[in-house]
Each structure stands twice: as C-alpha cells, then as structure tokens.
Ligand SMILES: [Zn+2]
C-alpha cells in the first residue's frame with residue numbers, strides 16, 4: 001500500500017554544520033528563537049523530542065493527520081501538561097511554516113523564516129528580530145567555509161546592528 005501523504009513537516013536532513021541531536025528520527029518542533037537569536041536559536045532548527053538543535057531540515061510527508069502529529073510533537077515538548085491549546089498552537093505553527101514548501105525541500109531557518117538551501121540570493125528580508133541582506137545563506141556557506149556561520153549569524157553584533165525598531 002502506498003504511504004499516505006497526510007501532513008508535510010520537517011525532519012532533520014543531515015548532521016552537517018551544527019548538529020547536537022542524536023535521535024533516530026529527528027522531527028522539528030517550533031522554532032527555538034528567543035531574544036538572543038545570535039546564540040543559535042535564531043538560525044538553527046530544534047528537535048521536538050530532545051530539543052537539541054540542528055542546521056538542515058527537510059520537508060517530508062507524514063502518514064499522520066496534522067492534529068495527530070501536532071499532538072505528538074506538542075506532547076514531546078510539554079510533557080504530560082500538554083493541553084488542547086498547545087496542540088492547536090502547534091498545528092497552526094506547522095501549517096504556517098510548511099506553506100509553500102514541498103516534500104524533499106531542504107531548508108534552513110534564519111530569524112523565524114525558512115529558506116530553501118538551493119534558493120539563490122540575495123536574501124533581503126525582515127525577520128522577527130532584524131532586517132537582513134545576505135548574498136548567500138550562511139548555513140550553506142558554512143559547508144564550504146567552516147567557521148563562517150558562527151562568525152556571522154553567531155555574532156551578537158550582526159544582529160544588534162540590524163535590529164528592527166520597537167513598534
Ligand atoms: Zn538564543
């Protein structure tokens with residue numbers, strides 16, 4: 001029987017660049033970004049099961065309804081305290097994040113936005129924290145020039161200099 005294509009969501013694509021998750025199947029949770037995007041939370045994905053971060057994600061079909069998968073991931077994140085609201089929020093987030101992507105798309109996150117790794121720059125956009133103008137995705141550049149990812153997106157100055165004004 002062919003695998004049912006129910007829900008499109010993000011798994012870890014590879015252990016390249018930065019990867020701390022050792023799960024057998026790593027599935028992304030909500031983006032970990034807090035008020036310190038430079039620490040990595042603004043440019044890494046995080047595994048819903050172990051909460052450890054990784055760099056490269058890939059959209060895949062899950063043979064589970066959106067609600068069932070959202071419940072599984074929200075439960076992994078919140079434990080037994082999970083409630084219906086957590087599940088609804090997770091499902092909304094997943095629908096929003098997956099919009100416009102297809103199975104097999106490889107992606108990275110920067111400042112709460114996903115980009116396909118084969119997309120060509122320049123990347124000019126306003127994220128949740130800052131305004132960016134990048135010729136190449138720093139995560140992709142890292143594969144050719146190790147160290148450059150932490151030197152750019154991992155630099156607090158980079159973010160502070162580009163910070164959006166408070167509304
Ligand atoms: Zn952070």
Ligand SMILES: [Zn+2]
Pocket residue numbers: 021022023026027047048049050051052
């Ligand atoms: Zn994990």
